[in-house]
Amino acid sequence: MTLRVRDLGLLEYAAAHAEQERTLAARVAETSPDTLLLVEHPAVITLGRGTHANNLLNSEDLPVVRVERGGDVTLHAPGQLVGYLIRKLPNGARELRPHLQLIEETLADVALRFGLPAGRKLGATGLWIEDRKLASIGIACRRHVTWHGFALNVHTDLDLFRCINPCGFSADVMTSLARELPTAPSMAEVKQVVAAAFEQRFAVAHP
Numbered sequence: 001m002t003l004r005v006r007d008l009g010l011l012e013y014a015a016a017h018a019e020q021e022r023t024l025a026a027r028v029a030e031t032s033p034d035t036l037l038l039v040e041h042p043a044v045i046t047l048g049r050g051t052h053a054n055n056l057l058n059s060e061d062l063p064v065v066r067v068e069r070g071g072d073v074t075l076h077a078p079g080q081l082v083g084y085l086i087r088k089l090p091n092g093a094r095e096l097r098p099h100l101q102l103i104e105e106t107l108a109d110v111a112l113r114f115g116l117p118a119g120r121k122l123g124a125t126g127l128w129i130e131d132r133k134l135a136s137i138g139i140a141c142r143r144h145v146t147w148h149g150f151a152l153n154v155h156t157d158l159d160l161f162r163c164i165n166p167c168g169f170s171a172d173v174m175t176s177l178a179r180e181l182p183t184a185p186s187m188a189e190v191k192q193v194v195a196a197a198f199e200q201r202f203a204v205a206h207p
Helices: 013-028 096-113 158-163 187-202
Strands: 004-010 035-040 044-047 064-066 073-076 080-088 119-121 124-129 132-142 145-153
Touching: 004 187, 013 035, 013 064, 013 080, 013 145, 035 187, 073 158, 080 187, 096 119, 096 124, 096 132, 096 145, 096 187
Parallel strands: 004 035, 044 064
Antiparallel strands: 035 080, 044 073, 080 145, 119 124, 124 132, 132 145
């Protein structure tokens, strides 16, 4: 089965969430394939199911949305590539931890494509370069179909993270491709690499 990749451009969080819901319903109903939605959001804070209230600091100037995904508080903003992976977990492989790890490994492939050795960090979800966090991950699952996904910092304004403790960490841990590389890739280039990496890893036949 192929993985369909759709680029939603820059889209308000509520509109992208509604598109996720539609895509999720179609995947549950077996009327669409697995789909990766790529999008940037205007600045918004989202609260996952595991959010601790003391991780929301100075958020008065930004909209705050409570969502279904796991994890703590995070922030989305222009310059960050968000990927919502609506994927039916294969029979016999319906644990969420391996799915999370596949996303982490795929993002590590993306980082390596740009010359950055990144990977998992013991006890912390996401993509890390040593003690610097390049991407955040939080998912939800409905009837064995996953949704929500990852947020990869390309050329995000990292100072925006100072209004929260992202995923319970100090905002100082957040990094981006622009910060780590001598020349930052364009968002269009990153989208192409992400799409290819996810298509290679997730376009598989379901038993």
